Amino acid sequence: MNTQSYTQGRQDTQLLEMCIGGAFDLTVSRFARREALVVRHQGLRYSWQTLAEAVERHARALMALGLARGDRLGIWAPNCAQWCITQFASAKIGAILVNINPAYRSNELEYALSQSGCRWVICADAFKTSDYHAMLLELAPGLATSSPGELACEHLPELRGVVSLANEPPAGFLSWAALQERAAAVSVEDLAARQASLNCDEPINIQYTSGTTGFPKGATLSHYNILNNGYMVGESLGLTEHDRLVVPVPLYHCFGMVMANLGCLTHGSTLIYPGDAFDPLATLQAVAEEKATALYGVPTMFIAELDHPQRDSFDLSSLRTGIMAGANCPIEVMRRVIDELHMSEVQIAYGMTETSPVSLQTGPDDDLELRVTSVGRTQPHLESKIIDTAGQCVPRGEVGELCTRGYSVMLGYWNNPVASADSIDEDGWMHTGDLACMDEQGYVRIVGRSKDMIIRGGENIYPRELEEFFLTHPAVADVQVIGIPCARYGEEIVAWIRLHPGEGPDEEQLRDWARARIAHFKVPRYFRFVDQFPMTVTGKVQKFRMREISIEELQLP
Numbered sequence: 001m002n003t004q005s006y007t008q009g010r011q012d013t014q015l016l017e018m019c020i021g022g023a024f025d026l027t028v029s030r031f032a033r034r035e036a037l038v039v040r041h042q043g044l045r046y047s048w049q050t051l052a053e054a055v056e057r058h059a060r061a062l063m064a065l066g067l068a069r070g071d072r073l074g075i076w077a078p079n080c081a082q083w084c085i086t087q088f089a090s091a092k093i094g095a096i097l098v099n100i101n102p103a104y105r106s107n108e109l110e111y112a113l114s115q116s117g118c119r120w121v122i123c124a125d126a127f128k129t130s131d132y133h134a135m136l137l138e139l140a141p142g143l144a145t146s147s148p149g150e151l152a153c154e155h156l157p158e159l160r161g162v163v164s165l166a167n168e169p170p171a172g173f174l175s176w177a178a179l180q181e182r183a184a185a186v187s188v189e190d191l192a193a194r195q196a197s198l199n200c201d202e203p204i205n206i207q208y209t210s211g212t213t214g215f216p217k218g219a220t221l222s223h224y225n226i227l228n229n230g231y232m233v234g235e236s237l238g239l240t241e242h243d244r245l246v247v248p249v250p251l252y253h254c255f256g257m258v259m260a261n262l263g264c265l266t267h268g269s270t271l272i273y274p275g276d277a278f279d280p281l282a283t284l285q286a287v288a289e290e291k292a293t294a295l296y297g298v299p300t301m302f303i304a305e306l307d308h309p310q311r312d313s314f315d316l317s318s319l320r321t322g323i324m325a326g327a328n329c330p331i332e333v334m335r336r337v338i339d340e341l342h343m344s345e346v347q348i349a350y351g352m353t354e355t356s357p358v359s360l361q362t363g364p365d366d367d368l369e370l371r372v373t374s375v376g377r378t379q380p381h382l383e384s385k386i387i388d389t390a391g392q393c394v395p396r397g398e399v400g401e402l403c404t405r406g407y408s409v410m411l412g413y414w415n416n417p418v419a420s421a422d423s424i425d426e427d428g429w430m431h432t433g434d435l436a437c438m439d440e441q442g443y444v445r446i447v448g449r450s451k452d453m454i455i456r457g458g459e460n461i462y463p464r465e466l467e468e469f470f471l472t473h474p475a476v477a478d479v480q481v482i483g484i485p486c487a488r489y490g491e492e493i494v495a496w497i498r499l500h501p502g503e504g505p506d507e508e509q510l511r512d513w514a515r516a517r518i519a520h521f522k523v524p525r526y527f528r529f530v531d532q533f534p535m536t537v538t539g540k541v542q543k544f545r546m547r548e549i550s551i552e553e554l555q556l557p
């Protein structure tokens, strides 16, 4: 029996030693006439065959723009068919796709474009309150007066041009339709030769980590990293060509482009995009009308679907499986997903962009209790360990920092050797910054981010534990717990509470309820009742913002 917190994943399924383009062609040849992609908000449906035609045309058009193997191609758009087509087409020609968060504003956009050295960008016209054309024109005013492909911009010296998804983009932008016409300039043979020249260990994707603090860093991932991760995630779910997955998560994040797009690609399953951004009603409608078998989401998405007033009017009984991931998955929410959304085989995945993303996942054979209370065991072909601050593996059952090693660990941060060396040690271990503990059987529980831990009067308090606790109160719909500075105890606990609609407890009643059930030092000093939490677009709660707001409201120094 291994008493150290170290495990290896199973090795019984071979890793795929191929590029994404090769995997795509294989699926097209096996499942040509089956449905590949449904984009409900655009009214588009593709079989693998028609998707292949769109991908190949786009790949040749991108080559016609002069994109060479290793050149960076940015994509800045909410979920849409063109996003998926661009992902597969850029992989076929070996251009590195740079995912740009649709919520970015000009400062962040400029940073991502210049840090990655994008040669071309494909952008939507506008989304929510963002006018993408205006922001690009502000950054590169020369766009308006140069012909597409001939931009010369001082701040963005590598940028040659912008493709717009708008039907009639402003002067200087190349429209998607006009781009497709350029495919004629590159032959099918030239594309095949380019695809054959690629190596699966080369970088194919840069993802700026959503970064709840600090400057975004561009996790650089190879075909091998992400194709295999999508494949192993789909294997764990038992996906086949008969599965239909609803994808409300953003494509610019690996939850969308790897776990969904590459998970389905490697299994011939159908991708269903319910909308350009998350909407609980559109998601429920997509499940019911498309007879979906699987659904993905971050916990807050599942909560919004479960609590939607029209939920009962939808027949969701086709659902079998899915994944909840991206943030702490509360036990109560998991139970409701199983009972009320019929997702009897739902799994939890844990990971981070830097590890493609998934490194731990619950499995179909795990008992229910473990499926709702842990993030599962180490994914196939990977290693996990939990270490103390001195870097030593801790005994099973003790809390420490979780580290991951294996095929899924990124190549590094783009053009940032210092940050890369800070995260991946000399032995190849990615240090996640997450606090976790591993049980006797190798199941891991995440207890928080190392910097999230609250230390109050010398007692370590894990917000995760308190969040789980408050969710057992029938009136509490969602909760986030943070620490704020306190002269006397070092830190004090603040609980931000979102109540179910209707009558709810007040602060004193909630405090009394907690006092009767948990140790006194864990009872929050402050409560704040809210309708929503500050979030990143990937559904990660921005605890640093909550901290700032609470400090300001409580007038703390």
Ligand code: AMP
Pocket (backbone or CB within 6 Å): 209, 210, 324, 325, 326, 327, 328, 329, 348, 349, 350, 351, 352, 353, 354, 357, 375, 432, 434, 446, 449, 538
């Ligand atoms: P990202 O790189 O945006 O995917 O964020 C990765 C971070 O999300 C991890 O380091 C964790 O802090 C958190 N995370 C992801 N999945 C889970 C999970 N299942 N449970 C708890 N935290 C998670």
